[in-house]
Amino acid sequence: MRAVVITGGTRGLGFGMAQSFLKRGCAVTISGRTESSVQSAVAALAEGTPGGMILGRVADVASPGDTTALWEAAAERFGHVDLWVNNAAIFPAYGKFSDRRQSRRKRSFGRMLSA
Numbered sequence: 074m075r076a077v078v079i080t081g082g083t084r085g086l087g088f089g090m091a092q093s094f095l096k097r098g099c100a101v102t103i104s105g106r107t108e109s110s111v112q113s114a115v116a117a118l119a120e121g122t123p124g125g126m127i128l129g130r131v132a133d134v135a136s137p138g139d140t141t142a143l144w145e146a147a148a149e150r151f152g153h154v155d156l157w158v159n160n161a162a163i164f165p166a167y168g169k170f171s172d173r174r175q176s177r178r179k180r181s182f183g184r185m186l187s188a
């Protein structure tokens with residue numbers, strides 16, 4: 074059994090990847106920033122793949138501690154991690170990066186670099 078971790082699997086592309094991996098018999102761990110988003114995604118995935126091995130965990134990829142805890146939770150539940158998908162990120166508005174406010178620049182880089 075392959076164990077996959079997808080950061081930001083509560084919706085969008087990450088959720089779609091989670092569905093695909095589950096259908097192929099993989100154990101899947103997803104994350105998101107809120108308990109409610111994670112719980113509803115896990116419920117929807119479980120409904121779509123009855124008996125699927127799914128773990129959901131609140132983890133903000135901008136926090137190194139959360140990211141480490143996410144890995145540890147997946148490894149503890151499924152015994153190992155075979156594949157880590159750095160999916161969670163934000164897709165900032167178009168325009169020159171240098172024109173963006175510093176707080177936005179920090180947020181974008183925080184997510185991409187600490188993931």
Ligand SMILES: NC(=O)c1ccc[n+]([C@@H]2O[C@H](COP(=O)([O-])OP(=O)(O)OC[C@H]3O[C@@H](n4cnc5c(N)ncnc54)[C@H](OP(=O)(O)O)[C@@H]3O)[C@@H](O)[C@H]2O)c1
Nearest residue numbers: 081082083084085086105106110133134160161162163164
């Ligand atoms: N869709 C596109 O056309 C496109 C094009 C180019 C690149 N991408 C990239 O592909 C990835 C997914 O795109 P998408 O369109 O599927 O995005 P999306 O629908 O906005 O979903 C983003 C996912 O990431 C999670 N997330 C966001 N910030 C997070 C954080 N700090 N920590 C943990 N989870 C976080 C969200 O969960 P919560 O809200 O529950 O936290 C959600 O599950 C992104 O990296 C995006 O930049 C997408």
